Amino acid sequence: MGRIYRFLAGTAAVSLVAGSVVAGGAPAVPAEQLSCGVSSGREPERASPEQVGLDSGLLADALAFASGRNRLNVQVFRRNCLIGEGPTNDQTGNVAWNVWSATKSVVSLLAGIAWDQGKLDIEAPIDRYLPPGLGDAQHRSITVENLLTESSGLAVAILSEGITGVIPIDPNSAVQALGVPLENPPGAAFSYSERAVDLLAYIIELAMGEPLQQFAQRELFDPLGIERGDYYWARDRAGHTYGYAHLLIPPNNFAKLGLLVSNNGRWGTRQVVSETYLRMARQPSSANKCFGYLFWIGLGCSENSDFQPADMYFMVGLGMQNVFIVPSLDLTVVWTGAFGSVSNQGIAAALQNTTELPHEFFRRLFAAFQDHPVPDPGPYVEPPTSEDPGEYVDTNLLLAVFGVGPAAYPGCNVLSCLNYPLAPPLADTPPGCVVQVCLGPDPRTPGIR
Secondary structure: OOHHHHOOOOOOOOOOOOOOOOHHHOOOOOOOOOOOOOOOOOOOOEOOHHHHOEOHHHHHHHHHHHHOOOEEEEEEEEOOEEEEEOOOHHHHOOOOEEOOOHHHHHHHHHHHHHHHOOOOOOOOEHHHOOOOOOOOHHHHOOEHHHHHOOOOOEOOOHHHHHHHHHOOOOOOHHHHHOOOOEOOOOOOOOOOOHHHHHHHHHHHHHHHOOOHHHHHHHHHHHHHOOOHHHOEEOEOOOOOEOOOOOEEEOHHHHHHHHHHHHOOOEEOOEEOOOHHHHHHHOOOOOOOOOEOOOOEEOOOOOOOOOOOOOOOEEEEEOOOEEEEEEHHHOEEEEEEEOOOOOOOOOHHHHHHOOOHHHHHHHHHHHHOEOOOOOOOOOOOOOOOOOOOHHHOOOHHHHHHOOOOOOOOOOOEOOOOEOOEOOOOOOOOOOOOEOOOEEOOOOOOOOOOO
């Protein structure tokens, strides 16, 4: 019956202590019992580190270390209580910031909500949702699950796929995806495609019968208290929301999304996305043991070192925009910034190596736990750099935007795309927003005010 039904039974969700306990109001509650409630307001509930079993001084050392490594915002939660913040959080917490590929995990949540509502069949080919005549039979045979697990078979080249969204000149990213050649049969192999997730975002729109951001605001952001004016989520020139990146959202709201996931989709009394879907989302796919439904999972995977708890899973964005979730410790860590790993192999290796910084930070964080749940693995040992530059650049994928070459979709280029009206480049961008951040006093500029 497929992957969906194999995970209807599984490990129990982390249970929450009923009610809300404020940090200063329950000094007699044992650390193993203290819990906080999630909040749709602007401020999370807080506790002291000692109230949830950590040492304040050692936690402060870990936070100072992260701040010294370009972590502009760091938030540490245990049992939903905010117990630690970076020294620059007051300046950065309410500034809309591009979380890059962590956007993919947000798209996964939207797919889950659509599935919960019975409007998106994860096992169905996208042929069920695409308009007649759009895409050939091979592309239309790709399933929704193939898109969620990055096993669509589409050729990939991260820089070539992403640069035209950064500039931005993409005419219609979903249509462009349907012109990308398939290097593998759908479902056969993992290939980290940006265009595939843009296509998924479009499929969700079609399944729901409304623009993705309208659906997202009502069903995901509103319950969490994330207001429409808090964020900017870029769209291509046909008006379709990018799935692969370009959600510019304040870290304080990014943390809410992380807490929603760590609470198995429940926010207070509301089940925003089902626990069943999130269990599936954090199971390894057949194509990649490190990847579920647009979430990274497991030891030694992506930005997870090989000593951390085996149940850790996480959202990952370029430059290390992360949410790390450890169910066994009821721990959620959220950080944003600009890279920060160090390397003895040069700058290029430091940018490619995204494991060193999390390794060293979590060494310090786990040392702050009073019960020492994770033995200290010692300093990070850097492996040789083995990145292939050819994985990042493909001239054909770049030229396709201009309607040229074998990856171009017929009739779609920067001047026109099928029958879709195209807005001018930058027409979607609010004042004060650039590729990475939204700043400025203009009332149209996203930000928490």
